[in-house]
Amino acid sequence: MNPPEYTAKRLRAFLEEIKRLAASEFPYGHSEEALQVLKKKFKHHLSILEDSATDEDLIEQECLLVNEGIMIYQPILGFILRSTNVRNAFEVYGPILRLVGAILEPGLDIKKIRTRLILSSEWDYSPYVYRELPALPGFALVGLPAPESSNPLLVPLFGHELGHVIWERKEMELEVRHKLHDKIFEIIREQWLDFQEVFHEHRETSPDNIEDNSAISEDLTLSLELALRQAEESFSDFVGLYLFSNSFLHAFAYLISPGPPFARDVEYPHMKTRVKNLLNAAANYKMAIPFGYESLFEESINPKMTAADEFCLILAELALDRIINDLITKAKGIIVSSVFKKPSKKPTKKEQERILKMLRKVVPATDCNTLPDILNAAWKAYEDSHLWEDIPHVMKKKDSVLKDLILKNIEVFEIEQIMGTPA
């Protein structure tokens, strides 16, 4: 046997797995649709490999692309399988889908939107999301770590994950790349001698016209890539924050503080920088900041890097810092002009107090205006050490009762949305 034959066999096995998974019972259709899209993609690969008349070099390259595809999409099959698990908080599915639909395709009925949502659980303890995958356009794959996957208090973190989908669908990268590219060259000119010290091959180069230098451009692709990834993460934080206000900050601290126990992922800003940016955004959005919030987080440490890579990382972070306010404004602008466009759809303190009053009575609130109102009221209840002290048998099980009550509240909210009430 040869590599194309082995690859074809691996492909057939992969397609068999998709077929097996498709026989599962799915609580909503989007998981099944993702399988259908993946089946089509991999069948196309197979048809190319089965065509013996194609040039050998091209078939060899196709084999590499198939290997890459299997490597990328096999964990997605696992994610899709886990989306059927009853541990997931299915109550939040409809409200989150409506939210992302209202942002990306305002005015369209939920059944007509092109955006897809797959809600699942993760066996990695991290609030990660998958960036949009090339074969699954408009699919938001969001998951919480398995032990927290039914915890409604962490739903605000989905706001960050929706931020990634907005980034892709609004083609933010094109606009931001241009700005970052510009800033990176600006900073290099300011630090020209330092740059030459790290990149010796440019010792004889003049800082004039460096934008046209293909070797410098190649050396700086890492810087631009890191700046873009950190910009996307920051933008996604701002989307989560503007959508869910304080409840986002609480959920973020719950899952992440004081920070990762290992060297930082350089695609994210330093933990302290990330928190500082969030608090700047909160101030810009005129949101109250929880007392002592910044002190909940520790500074992260850099992984071991070469001097050139470290220089690129510093450049990326300096460039991002120069456009961070644009991202704060942009995130707000997108949400204000879509999901919060109608005053009745904007979260308010008054509404959150009304819901909180109901939660204090251990009763879900009806006629809620928005999901963020419910979640902000939920966090106020969670943080209230006196909650239910007059009902000791409930107070004893405060966490679990509160989580069930919030899920019930979200379910009532979704039923009302489906029924078209309130107007």
Next chain:
Amino acid sequence: MKNLALNLWESKIDLPLLANHAAIDLDNLIRKKSEYLNAVNQLIEVISRELVLSSSEPTSIATLVQLNPATAVALNYAINDSNISPTQTKLSDVIRQTSKVVQCLKKVVENPQKALEEEPEKIEQLKAFCLALSKRALARRFPRYKTGSRHPYRR
């Protein structure tokens, strides 16, 4: 599994995959199997967009900071790998060379039969270019700081 017509967003471009499929389209043309050049057409669009070739001044500094440098680097090497020209030291020259390649690809798409009759060796070279671009773009797809064990699309 149901086979429904799905109403989805347009797919994101996967440059290594698209370039290899463009090479396969050209191979099919050379072998007289098919004149279907959809991937070539898409590749023309993608390269033109990534290098901002539609700009009135594609080699001005203002345009240079708008292009995708990762794609420009892959194109620079692919043009050299397929013996179209040596690697360029100036990005503006990469853009000029790429523009020429894009013009040749357009000619093939406009009239595949004529292109095959008049310049079969040119189509072979374009096929080699597309394959080289696929390889170079695939090699550069995920940045070198990514650890091997982590899923490349995980955030």
